[in-house]
Amino acid sequence: MSAHAFADFQDLLMLGPDGDEAAVAAVRQREARLTKPAGSLGRMEELVEFLARWQGKSEPTMDDPMVAIFAANHGVTDQGVSAYPREVTQQMVNNFTRGGAAISQICALHEINLRVFELALDVPTGDITVVPAMDERTCAATIAYGMEAIAGDVDLLCIGEMGIGNTTVAAAIYAALYGGSGADWVGRGTGLDDAGLARKADAVDRALQRHAGRLDSPLAILAHLGGREIAAMLGAIIATRHQKVPVIVDGFVATAAAAIAHAVNPAAIDHCLFAHVSAEGGHDKALERMGANGLLDLGMRLGEGSGAALAAILCKTALHLHKNMATFDEASVSEKSD
Structure with a gap:
């Protein structure tokens, strides 16, 4: 694959703006005046700083949080790597939009916008054990689509996915990026x-062997081994950095998109928070390779942005406390003695 096809994305990943440390300082100044011991809310305080830093606001907001689910199908399911048939991807997309899925209910309860993006569900990617998942043009166009998908007034983006077979392609991406065999990265999905x-691990191994010598860059790995939903989530990660929108990444598959960005430029995912540690095999190892850790560890492996939405609820709670708790002066509470 020619490097020029992905040159613009490489540049965008390398040139993302820095966070706003002045906004963080303003948050810390208010935090120090709230009626509680310094640092007593732990990572909840860090969540407000996270929002401020990457929104570039001394008074961060969560007026328009959104969960974006990217859905795609995968040719590798022909290898018997999933317990469910490919048709379930479309059926679950329908379930999302009708409000019947877990993520639909989480978003409805907590007033989080939910959008579902279907990515050519009737045209599965290539079976990675035989051919590349995508040609460079398809991969680049899908990254660009993901960049455009989050247009609007979103102030926090949660990325999730749906796609039968996508834990297999995510495992293949991790193996290509970090080494190891299929057995090191696959889980039960x-x-x-x-x-x-065993079929799943074997499919990853055969894919790595089939594309050996052509996995010479992170974006080439994405095109050869990935899926449209992973490419689109990468696009969303790129766009949000430049639009000053913080991101919460969901589980095993969504993290594969962040891993591609991180492999291009580790700083490219500084605006991303990882929602949770999935029960799916290899997720904790992938997070460790990126020097990251999940906010939650609930044994979840549902996908569809569910863990990211739960992390967004924590962000919303943390921000509410930051904005609405009384200061020592307002509450007539004595501050810590010198």
Whole structure:
């Protein structure tokens, strides 16, 4: 694959603006006056700083948080790597929009916008054990689509996905980026038995062997081994950095998009918070490779942005406390003695 096809994305990943440390300082100044011991809310205080830094606001907002689910299908499902057929991707997309899925209910309860982006569900990517998942033109166009998908007044973006077979391609991406075999990175996904898990690991190994010598850059790895939803989530990560929108990344598959960005430029994901540690095999190892850690550890492996939405609720709570708690002066409470 030619490097020039991805040159613009490489540049955008390398040239993302820095966070606003003056906004963080303003948040810390107010935090120090609130009626509580310094640092007593732990990471909840850090969440407000995270919002301020990457929104560039001394008074951060969560007026328009959004969960974006990117849905795609994968040719590698022909290898028996999933417990469910490909048709389930479209069926679950329908379930999202009708309000019947877990993420639909979480978003409705907590007033978080939910948008679902279908990525050519009737045209699965290539079976990565045989051919590249995408040609460079398709991959580049899908990254660009993901960049455009978050247009509007979003002030916090949660990225999630839906796609039968996508834990297999995510595992292949991790193996290509970080080394190891399929067995090191695959998990049971939607509920594979032992035989299915073995087929999944074997499919990753065969894909790595099939594309050996052509996985010479992170974006080439994405095109050869990835999926449209991962490419689109990468696009969203790129665009949000330049639009001053902080991002919460969901689980195993969504993190693969962040891993591609991180492999190009580790600083490219500084505006990303990782929602949770998935129960899916390899997620904790991938986070460790990026020097990251999940905010929550609930044994979840649902996908669809569910963990990211729960992390957004924590952000919303942290911001509410920051804005609405009384200061020592307002409450007539004595401050710590010198």
